[in-house]
Amino acid sequence: MNMQLARILPEVILTITGVIIMLAEPLLQKNSSRKPLGWFAVLGTLAALFASMWQLHLPDGTAYFGTVQTDAYSVFFHVLIAGIVLATLLVSLDSIDGSAESVGEFFALICFGAVGMMLMTSAVELLLVFIGLEISSISTYIMACFRRKSAKGPESAIKYFLLGSFATAFFLYGIALIFGATGTTAIAAIGRILTVGQTPLLAVVGLAMILIGIGFKVSAAPFQVWTPDVYEGAPSPVVGLMSTAPKAAAFAVLLRILYVAFPLLHYHWQPLVWWMAVLSMCVGNLGALRQQNVKRMLAYSSIANAGYLLAAFTALSQEGVAAASFYAVTYAAMNVGIFAVVSHAGGFGDRLTLVQDYRGLAYRSPLLGGAMAFFLISLIGIPFTGGFFGKFYVFAAALHSGMVWLTIIGLINSGIACYYYLRLLAAVYSKPVHTDLLDGIPRPTMPLLLALVLTVAATLILGIVPGQVLSLARAGANTLVPYVTTAMK
């Protein structure tokens, strides 16, 4: 088989799946269900998942003029993204109205978005990073606007779109300045050039611009303002996707850029990332305290979680990279899971919005209530859930690198976070008030059950036997290690 093609095999599979769905959509009868297309997308994603795992057997190397690289690191994030997309497709199959207008487009867009995110994680050339970032962003802009007849849908989409494009411009300007400073846009080559001689000022400014751009995309403070509005207005399955997969991809890219291209400049970026982490944790958790809307609360929670993840970045060690990768997985598992519950309970049109609307969910449906409680417990970070080990490894890595204050601030923040997660948990298990709202919740369907099993199992496995995933994360981090050790000197 063509070696070059093998390196982008998962992306090729997902692209073909998306194009077939796109072409099949208008061929179907107007009122017929589009759900078979969704199942086809599930199949394509599964194939891409296995293709990514198979890539692990390839020798590490680059293809297409040194633009893509497959290694343990890229495979780790490929599998994560494929898993998130799989769960999101199942959740959408449950909550979306199969015969509604252009639903096939929705499934195709999820596939295309996944292609972009996967390309980001295996890109070793800033040009490809940019293209992947844009493929994933443009797909999510459209998905955020999917309820275009509602008042909030387009508003959420325009905010996402404008700030996302604004961030892209900053990211690009950063790349342009780095290209000016080094004469190349290949990530490894930038690192090699910057190790000899004096560091050009242009490169430092470019790095700051890239940090701003990615900061917007991962909704880290102080670039987080768009997050609550966008999450509130976008359809719940889409929020489950865009709060995890594109962020995981953006974090993967940021790790690669910081550690491979700018290991020696860590004097500059480490304090910046430190402040971004602290601000994100504080803004996220304090902001979530006063939210009555569940999706807004989870949006602030996602800002806080971006902060925890950034805390691992500052560790400047293989352990830190591994902890960040591991945290991305645990956060994805529990967040996709909780949005699966929110999607099913609220439906595509968000019938349940406020925390008090969820009162008595556990009485109406013990399954949904139990699943929600489980994910909330994991988000709090109680042992035997993935959330516990995620936070544990992040703070352990930070502590080992002497980041005592960061760890203390992080632990205080985890304490604050308990309050708002517990408020939702208490609502779920208290006596019902709005029985009419809860009675509208349909019976869980097969795809939802599959998605819940997938996310609950992932969260449990990460919480009880994290060793396997952690060793994979370490193997991934090892591919960045030569550069990490340069940074340590």
Added chain:
Amino acid sequence: MVPISYYLVLSAILFSIGVGAFLIKRNIITVFMSIELMLNAVNLTFVAFAHQWRHVSGQIFVFFVMVVAAAEAAVGLAIIIAIFRTRNTLNVDQVDLMKL
């Protein structure tokens, strides 16, 4: 020959104008145009550096930026039309159903 710093200063000014307009302007279309201005400032930087390094990769980058900007423009206009249909206004201050 015009020294490269002229191009860089010009593109930095254009980029700053774009950022300023993005923050100040109230019409969504104008805000959107200021993003395009920022992207074009980036393009100018790329071309200037590509000329300085005698390296074609900067120009390739510009092609991709242009194409992506076009795709973004199409999606952005579609979203703006959707906003106009539900809200009948394009003023950012009035697109505020959701507040912090």
Added chain:
Amino acid sequence: MTTWPLAIYFAAVLFIVVVMLGVSYVLGQRHRDPATASQYESGIVSQGSARSRVSVKFFLVAALFVVFDLEAIFLFLWAVTGRELGWPGYIETLIFAGVLLAAFIYLLRTGALDWYQTAFDKERS
């Protein structure tokens, strides 16, 4: 480099402009009629505001045109280096064009390019 031809050229341009304006000022007639200040003085009287709303179809076609138009620059890039890239380059370009074709077929099938509303369109809206 000699600059005097440029100076003469500039002077000539200035002279012609001044003469044309001056002669018409001296010889021309002046009048103030109701239509003098209107746009297109001797043309058709314009009606309504220029800020009328345009049908959304125009936006749709414009947006689609911009996308497809700019995608074509990759074909130009390939045309420049076509011989060096050889058959692999040709095949990759075919794949690229194939994806564009798929998008085009999708547009045709969904009726995005039908100028008049089709039955399919009406059912959807």
